[in-house]
Each structure stands twice: as C-alpha cells, then as structure tokens.
Amino acid sequence: MKSTPAWVAVVVLLPALVNGARNEVDAQPCATVLASGSVVPLGSPVTATCVIRDDCPLVAGQAVRIEWRLGDRILPGGPADAEGGRVSRVVIPSFNLTREFLTCCVQASPAQVVAGVEIRAGYPPEAPQNLSCTTNLTNPNTLTCSWDAGQQETHLHTKYTLHTQIWDSNENNTYEPPPGVHRYSIPRSGFVLFSDIRISVKAVNELGEATSAPLVLEPVSAAKFDPPTIVRIQTKKYGCLQLSWNLSQQQAWMVNWRLDLEVRRRLAVQAVSGQWSEQPILLNGVKTTRSVDLCRLLHGTRYLAQIRVRYQGGPWSEWSSSRSGVTLENAPSGRLDWWMKASWEGMEKQLNILLFWKPSKQFRANGQNVSYAVSGKKLAGANGKVCSTTGNYCSFHLPRGVKKVYLSAVNAVGKSSPTEVRIHPPRAREVVSNVTVVPQDDRSLLVRWRSQLSSGLTGFVVEWRPLLQTDLSFTQFEFTAQNQTQLLIAGSFEPYKPYGISVYPRFKDGIGFPQTVDAYSREKAPSMAPKIQIKKVWKSHVELAWDEIPLEQRNGCIQNYTVFYCDPKGNFQVVNADPKERRVVLNGLNSESLYEAFLMVSTLGGSLNGSTVHFKVENFDAAAVVEIVTVSLVGLLLAGIIVVGTCFSNKRLKGHFWPAVPDPANSSIKRWTSESTQDSNVAFDNEEPNPMYLSHLSFLDVPVKPRKKDDDPWLSNAEDTSDLGESICGSPLPTDYSGSNSDSVPYATVVFSGPRNSTTPEDPHVYLRSESTQPLLETEESFSPKCYHNMATAGMPSEQCFFGPSPDCVPETGEGGGELWDDFPFLRALALNDTEND
Structure with a gap:
C-alpha cells in the first residue's frame, strides 16, 4: 500500500552567539528543511527545501551559499530563489538507502549544518502465507498457529496480529506475538474443541498493511495426538498378525473415537539398516478400543511394527515404539540357488565338494529355525544324508561316479521340495581374462571381464568374500548369462577392507578355471610402511629389501613402492620397485659418501612414507674379493699342474x-x-x-x-x-x-x-x-x-x-x-x- 507524500519540517535550533556568550532565551531556529516524506518506498524520488531565516547570526550581513549533504555525500543543490539566496531546493531521483540523514549546510569556514531531516525507506508488508494451526490435547490445551512473513524483506518495523472469530458465539479475539515471532499459541479459553473458528493474520507497517487468507477449522480436527502405544502382537491365523493398541494416558478420555490409523512393518532382519522399505498401510475410522489385523505376511517370520494416528485429516502423531511379533510357521517353500566347487582327491577316486546356497526370489523359509540338508537320495533319509547344517555352505566327499545330490530346507513344521544339484568334475578350461573391479559407491562394485569363445559355455559365476574373514559363510555369488561380461554386485562392503572377487566360467559339463582379483570399495593410504633392510652391499651399489605389509593394514591395493635416496649434498634420486618383488638395487653410488633413504608405499587412496635408513658402500665388495681369489686360485692350480707335469716328464728329477x-x-x-x-x-x-x-x-x-x-x-x-x-x-x-x-x-x-x-x-x-x-x-x-x-x-x-x-x-x-x-x-x-x- 503506497502512502501520500507529506511535507515534514525539521527545525534545527542554533544558539545565538553574541560576543561569545550563549543566550538560551534568545535562541531561535536558524533554518527549516521541508521534505516530501520521512518514510518513502525504497527507490522512490525524494524532494527537500531548505529555508534560512534572515536573522540567522551565521548569515547576518553577508551573502549566503547553501550546500546539501546525504550522509557524508554532497548533493548538487538547486538554484536559490530571489530572496537573497536564503532558500535552496534539492531533488533525489531514487532513494536507495533504507535509512539516512539529509542535511542543509551554510558554506563558511568550516561549513555549518543549519537544518536536516531523517529519511527511511522500505516496502509495504506482504500478506502472511501458509497459515496453519495445531491443537495440543495435552495439558495445558492450546491452539498453536504459525505463518510465513513473505519472501520480501520490508526493512521497516512490521507488526503482526492474529485475529480469531468463533462462529457459534460470534466471539472475536486479537493476539499480538512478540516482534520477529511468526507463531502464537491461543489458550484453551480462546477456542472450543468442537466449534469452527475463523483465524487470520494481519501485517502492518508505515507504508501499508496486508491480511492473510482466513483459515476455518474445528480445533479437535487440528489436534496432533501423542504417539500411541502397541500393547501386544498376537498370531491368530497363518500369515497374519493382530495388533492391540491405545492412546496415551492424557488422551485416554477419547474413548470410542474414530481415528485414522497408519501401520508400517518390516522384517526383523532388516532392522540393522534402520529403514522401513514397505509403504505404510492406512486404516480409516478405527476405534481406539479395536485391534488391527495385518495379513499377507510370510510364515514363521519375525516382523517389527509401528503405528500413528490422526483425527479427520488432521496432523499425524509421531510414530509409536516398535513391537515385534512372529507369524505361524509352515514348511519351507520354493527352491534354493546353489553354487558348487569340486576338486579331485586320491588319484581321482573321489571328489571334494564345497557347496554354497542362498534363497531364490521364490523361496520362503516360513520358519525361524531353518536348517539345510544335503542327501544322496531324493527322498532323504538317515542313510542317504551327506551333511546337515544351519549355515549357507557344506563341505563333503563323494565317490567317483555320483552324478547328483539333493538340497532341502528344513524347519520345525516340515521341509521344502528338494533342489537337485548336479555333480560335475572340474574342467581344465581357461576362458575368463582381464577381470577388473570399479567401485561405484560404498555399497556396490562393478565387475568386468573378458571371455573367449568356447563350446559348451553356459554362463559365469561371480563369487566374492571378505579376505579378512576366514569363515566361508561370508561367501556370496551371482550368476550371469554367457553373453554378459559385467555385473554390478551390491552388499555391505566395508571401506578400506579387501575383498576377493572371482569369475568362474560355467559349462554344460562342469566349471572352468577362475580368475581372481582383490578389490576395495574405498581406498586410503596404508596404515604402516615397511622398514627398509640392507641385504647386500657392493663397491658401487646396494640392494635394499622390505617385508610385505599385512593385509589388514594395506587399506587398498598396493600400486607402487618408491625408494627416495640422497647423498650428503642433498642430491635426490628416485627408484620405483616392483610391488611383487619388494626389492631394489641402487646403482652408481660413491664409496666415499653416506647415503640416506626412505620408502614410500602408495595405493589409489594415498601414500605413506617410512622411516629413514643410512648406508655406505664399501671400497671392496664381496664380488671383487671372490673374483680376485678365484683368479689367484686358478693361476696357482695351473702353475701346480705345469710343475707336476714337468716333474713326471723329467726322469732325472723323478x-x-x-x-x-x-x-x-x-x-x-x-x-x-x-x-x-x-x-x-x-x-x-x-x-x-x-x-x-x-x-x-x-x-x-x-x-x-x-x-x-x-x-x-x-x-x-x-x-x-x-x-x-x-x-x-x-x-x-x-x-x-x-x-x-x-x-x-x-x-x-x-x-x-x-x-x-x-x-x-x-x-x-x-x-x-x-x-x-x-x-x-x-x-x-x-x-x-x-x-x-x-x-x-x-x-x-x-x-x-x-x-x-x-x-x-x-x-x-x-x-x-x-x-x-x-x-x-x-x-x-x-x-x-x-x-x-x-
């Protein structure tokens, strides 16, 4: 809202100076400044006029020259009128400051301020937005409303007031929050739970005012309930859980109210992730005394459940605490995915079998305590059982000629249909090459490989496990098609920990040779650097070696070992060593100099420097001594042979x-x-x-x-x-x-x-x-x-x-x-x- 400009006069009183004495009685205003307004919209023009009295002692008996200043900046003044130059006018085309003083000065030595005016600029308020109210049913009962002040800053003091009108009683109330606060809690005496109330917010400043859109509501419908409580979870029938619940003690008086209720659930084994993957189930008009059934659940499975409530489209309460329950068990259903590795033993008289398995997408354990049995017969009995375990793998021996075994899941109710596992001896075929692993994020790795064309190839198996874990139960695997040469594997990969990833080719009649690489989801510099050991010293070169870094302290794949060495003059030399050999020979050394060297070990995530060692080469090395001794012995041996031969050939000497x-x-x-x-x-x-x-x-x-x-x-x-x-x-x-x-x-x-x-x-x-x-x-x-x-x-x-x-x-x-x-x-x-x- 734009206001009409008003002329405002500000008088600056200057004391009259007579013979150096101050006379407060005779003090009169020396000049007057008239402005188009003291508060103007930001960026609007401003006009001001300065009028100096004739009896002003500063200009008595002399010509007057008036000067304008906006803060510290001098403004060009307009021409003086015909009254002897005692009136001046100034125009500011656009006032872009939120607050500043405009002063009128008389040029003297120095210039004297005779009058001035303060001008403030800003914007009129916007209408408040997003007005919402929430009823608190916990003592004390309140109706709390909040709003947004708008996107544009007014730069002026703006006052907000909350207006309410109860329709049944025609009662009006106005509430003013503290400055800068955009919310207010109406006490219980200002509203009725079951009567509609009209609420609005008004904003006012010196440039105008604005009012929000009204909000009409029943306070009880705006009530945010306390989190409810799940009393118990029971199992009444297969695949269902029954939840009994109630409201908090302070809201227990709301008996037989019909509330909207929302339930969310997840498997207990997923609680580690902290996320609720399934969408909540909405139940409308549920009485507080009525239990709720959750069905279409897995058999024999432990679930965690939470609930929240609201009234007639009001705000949802916070989620309740989790409560767990187990559905009734049933026999396992579906098949198991399996992966087998075989090797010969005892002159190929029997096979060593290492069998892994995991649930397929169709498999349902339908029970809590599930075990797995491997049998040589389809109808497994005590005589045909090969092994039984609660884990995900089994190791056993089979005589030559056995073609298949059967894998079944067993719980307290029964067992699943057997999964046929065909036994194939290992095949000496190399098809896979150039396996590489590229980290995608902390939870996934992209495995790529190359394959050669081979008859009977049916696909590939990608196997991975943490190398710091000796337990084979951590082994995981995935299958791919024969024309696929990459696979994105996902799981809980720990950063800076090594994983062994192998790619096996699958044939119709067995498994071929794999190729294995080490991989990290994230790398950093090693936790330690090996200590350099001086192995051999020669006349002009020296051999340095070091031990391998323990696997748990590498923090990544070792890319390079770099040896830095320098002489007393500070001349540095750098030599790169093969990561597999862990040794290096430094050549061209001076026997008169003392050298120092240190080792830097690097991964893709960083480098670490080791401790410094000092060494000095000898004037004569072992190789030179051996060479001299060898030449001398050979010479003496030849001389002895000549002498002995001469003696035997000369009869007189003989x-x-x-x-x-x-x-x-x-x-x-x-x-x-x-x-x-x-x-x-x-x-x-x-x-x-x-x-x-x-x-x-x-x-x-x-x-x-x-x-x-x-x-x-x-x-x-x-x-x-x-x-x-x-x-x-x-x-x-x-x-x-x-x-x-x-x-x-x-x-x-x-x-x-x-x-x-x-x-x-x-x-x-x-x-x-x-x-x-x-x-x-x-x-x-x-x-x-x-x-x-x-x-x-x-x-x-x-x-x-x-x-x-x-x-x-x-x-x-x-x-x-x-x-x-x-x-x-x-x-x-x-x-x-x-x-x-x-």
Whole structure:
C-alpha cells in the first residue's frame, strides 16, 4: 500500500552567539528543511527545501551559499530563489538507502549544518502465507498457529496480529506475538474443541498493511495426538498378525473415537539398516478400543511394527515404539540357488565338494529355525544324508561316479521340495581374462571381464568374500548369462577392507578355471610402511629389501613402492620397485659418501612414507674379493699342474724325488743279485747321481715252546715269508730267544753301492744294523734252518751252508771267508756270489 507524500519540517535550533556568550532565551531556529516524506518506498524520488531565516547570526550581513549533504555525500543543490539566496531546493531521483540523514549546510569556514531531516525507506508488508494451526490435547490445551512473513524483506518495523472469530458465539479475539515471532499459541479459553473458528493474520507497517487468507477449522480436527502405544502382537491365523493398541494416558478420555490409523512393518532382519522399505498401510475410522489385523505376511517370520494416528485429516502423531511379533510357521517353500566347487582327491577316486546356497526370489523359509540338508537320495533319509547344517555352505566327499545330490530346507513344521544339484568334475578350461573391479559407491562394485569363445559355455559365476574373514559363510555369488561380461554386485562392503572377487566360467559339463582379483570399495593410504633392510652391499651399489605389509593394514591395493635416496649434498634420486618383488638395487653410488633413504608405499587412496635408513658402500665388495681369489686360485692350480707335469716328464728329477727301491715282499736272493737289481735301477748313461741298492734281512721272533727230547729245534715247516725272501733259511738266534718277551727285534739291512754285475766293486759292502722295536711276524711253531742253494756260478760251489755245519751242508772254506762270517754272525744267512766272477 503506497502512502501520500507529506511535507515534514525539521527545525534545527542554533544558539545565538553574541560576543561569545550563549543566550538560551534568545535562541531561535536558524533554518527549516521541508521534505516530501520521512518514510518513502525504497527507490522512490525524494524532494527537500531548505529555508534560512534572515536573522540567522551565521548569515547576518553577508551573502549566503547553501550546500546539501546525504550522509557524508554532497548533493548538487538547486538554484536559490530571489530572496537573497536564503532558500535552496534539492531533488533525489531514487532513494536507495533504507535509512539516512539529509542535511542543509551554510558554506563558511568550516561549513555549518543549519537544518536536516531523517529519511527511511522500505516496502509495504506482504500478506502472511501458509497459515496453519495445531491443537495440543495435552495439558495445558492450546491452539498453536504459525505463518510465513513473505519472501520480501520490508526493512521497516512490521507488526503482526492474529485475529480469531468463533462462529457459534460470534466471539472475536486479537493476539499480538512478540516482534520477529511468526507463531502464537491461543489458550484453551480462546477456542472450543468442537466449534469452527475463523483465524487470520494481519501485517502492518508505515507504508501499508496486508491480511492473510482466513483459515476455518474445528480445533479437535487440528489436534496432533501423542504417539500411541502397541500393547501386544498376537498370531491368530497363518500369515497374519493382530495388533492391540491405545492412546496415551492424557488422551485416554477419547474413548470410542474414530481415528485414522497408519501401520508400517518390516522384517526383523532388516532392522540393522534402520529403514522401513514397505509403504505404510492406512486404516480409516478405527476405534481406539479395536485391534488391527495385518495379513499377507510370510510364515514363521519375525516382523517389527509401528503405528500413528490422526483425527479427520488432521496432523499425524509421531510414530509409536516398535513391537515385534512372529507369524505361524509352515514348511519351507520354493527352491534354493546353489553354487558348487569340486576338486579331485586320491588319484581321482573321489571328489571334494564345497557347496554354497542362498534363497531364490521364490523361496520362503516360513520358519525361524531353518536348517539345510544335503542327501544322496531324493527322498532323504538317515542313510542317504551327506551333511546337515544351519549355515549357507557344506563341505563333503563323494565317490567317483555320483552324478547328483539333493538340497532341502528344513524347519520345525516340515521341509521344502528338494533342489537337485548336479555333480560335475572340474574342467581344465581357461576362458575368463582381464577381470577388473570399479567401485561405484560404498555399497556396490562393478565387475568386468573378458571371455573367449568356447563350446559348451553356459554362463559365469561371480563369487566374492571378505579376505579378512576366514569363515566361508561370508561367501556370496551371482550368476550371469554367457553373453554378459559385467555385473554390478551390491552388499555391505566395508571401506578400506579387501575383498576377493572371482569369475568362474560355467559349462554344460562342469566349471572352468577362475580368475581372481582383490578389490576395495574405498581406498586410503596404508596404515604402516615397511622398514627398509640392507641385504647386500657392493663397491658401487646396494640392494635394499622390505617385508610385505599385512593385509589388514594395506587399506587398498598396493600400486607402487618408491625408494627416495640422497647423498650428503642433498642430491635426490628416485627408484620405483616392483610391488611383487619388494626389492631394489641402487646403482652408481660413491664409496666415499653416506647415503640416506626412505620408502614410500602408495595405493589409489594415498601414500605413506617410512622411516629413514643410512648406508655406505664399501671400497671392496664381496664380488671383487671372490673374483680376485678365484683368479689367484686358478693361476696357482695351473702353475701346480705345469710343475707336476714337468716333474713326471723329467726322469732325472723323478729320480731325486722318488728313488727306485726293490720291493722286499717280492724279492729273493736270486732275483735281487741278478734280475731284480738290474730291472729296478736305471742305466748309468742317464747320469743319475749315486744310485742306491737296498735290501733288508729280518729276524723273526720265535716263541719258545716245551719240546721233547727228540725234537729238532731247527726243523721248520718250510713256509716262506715276505720278509725273508727265497735266500733265507732260518734264524741264527739262540734257542732261548723269544720275540714276544723282548723289547726289540734285531734285523739287518744290507746296502749295496753298485749292481751285482759290476765288474769291479769300488766300495765294500755296508751292513747296517737296525734297532727297530717294530714286531715282526710271529709263529708258535719252531723252525730249524735249512740250506738253500744259490745259483751255480763259475768258480763257486753249487751249494753253500749259511748257518754253519750240518749233516746236509759242509761248510766251505775260502780265503777270508771264515773271518767274514765270524765278524758278522748275523749275516751267515746271507751269501752272495762274488761279482768279480760274473
């Protein structure tokens, strides 16, 4: 509503200054400002006139120049009139401020304000909208009405008043809420529950007023009841629940009132989600003393229910508390969806079966305690049962040749019709490849794969389970058609937790090889970074390795391991490692520098840096040492082979290190003096220095035994020994000598300076006596020396006696011979031909 402009005069009184003294009695207004209005619509033009009195002391006796100001801003003033310039007029085309002062000033030094006026601008009020009223039936009874002030701000003080008129009594009342409040509660004395009342709201400000559309209602129909209470839930018949309810205690006096009632229900297993998926059921005109039946429910199923009420289209009460009830049980109905994995065991004599199942869309458990049985016979009995469980999977063994088993659901009332499960052995066929998983949101994952054309392919099975759970009951599966290569799987996927997703190809005669990947619905940086371990250090490079992050701390799929290392100068280098190997070799390092390195592990959700390690490469590494040692050993080995080969090829050197010695075990006087000596020595033309010719004579210990008077102590069994040779016939030891009781056994070794066939012996024979304590061969039998014949030579008798006179041998006297045997009694057993006669 637009108001007519009014001229308003504002007088500013200026004190009269006479000789510097203030005279309040003589104070007169110095000027007057007349404006078109002090409150104007926002954006409308404003006109003002300033008139200065002639006796104003500020302009007495001088020309006057008037200046206009709007707040701090100077406005261009209009031309002065003919009255000596003491009147000025200003026009503001559009006043866009909600509140400001317009002042008139006299130009002096400085300028003086002589008059002014405050101008406010705004909008007239809009009619209040959305008027509604609610009756409170709880003590104290009230009728509370509320409204909206409108979309446009008035920028002016607006007063709202609530007007009521009771039609039956023609009673009118006006209520004014506090400023800025757009609701008001009418007390119980201002309305009648069952009489219509007319209600409206009026808004008024300085620019106009407006009234809302009237609202006519019966207060009881606007009553918002307290939440009702479900007293109990009973089961009267199959598929139905009966609810008994009542109002609150403060509203219990409303007996037999007909109210509208709304019921909502859900399965008890869905209570975790907190949502009521089914639409509420509306029941009109229900008495407060009447129970309500809910039917078409599942058998043997626990339900949660809530109710709310209203009266004749009034506002709904709040929902009641939940109450649960269980419908009557019935035998399970419908079929089960199943998924089977098989593997051979024991040279393919039997199959390991892992069978999973879940309710199909048509399946109804119809009971609370449902179990599942797998049987080898369609009419399952105790003998044919393979397994029984309350879970969703079963593991068992089947002999080769079994083609099918039967799966049934069982409750207290009965069991469902059996679901046939065909047994197919595993097939070695690879059809699925390139499985990828893309998170859609926290509750769904999109699985994609590629498949090759294969005969007998009927479809695919997508299987998934949480990897941190070892219980197989968390395994879920879905089937797809053979021409489908993606599937959106939904469920309660936890963020930052790993899930194993496998895609299996299904054939007419079995299941092929799967492909499995790990997936996350949401990823973030790992909770820990592995610690770097220094494995090997070389001269210019080093090998770093680290352990695998535990699965529960990865928080995503590991995309990359990155090693950052730098030298003391701050030069950084970056090396990426294979996530599967978890090792890296840093090359081109300086042995004089101390390096520091740290590891960064990354997922698609973020990265985490590990701790820093320091290392320094060695001047000589293990590889270099091994190489040097290997080369040295090979060189020494080659040198040794050359030396040994040279020694064996040079007979002269061979003679120094390995002189030729006759073998006493195979020697005899005969061969020793002739063939053996010649064969075992090298010729003098080889110029070998000092050839040696050795032999030895051993004396055996003969134990003394009691003998008879007629026994000959020198009789022997004529057995040969390796130590005596063919030229020895006995022992010259006394008969009372016993080798077993003696500390030493005397024996002799004869050393020759030349071969037997030498024409002129240069040196006499050398006889060496040995005092060795090594025991020789012993025999318990006594023996007597016998005569052995030397080979007949020229000038020598054919028979010699080595051990003195005997009946069989007559000693031969020769020149110097007796002296020789007398001086060397131990050599009597040895006789050699004179080499000069050869």
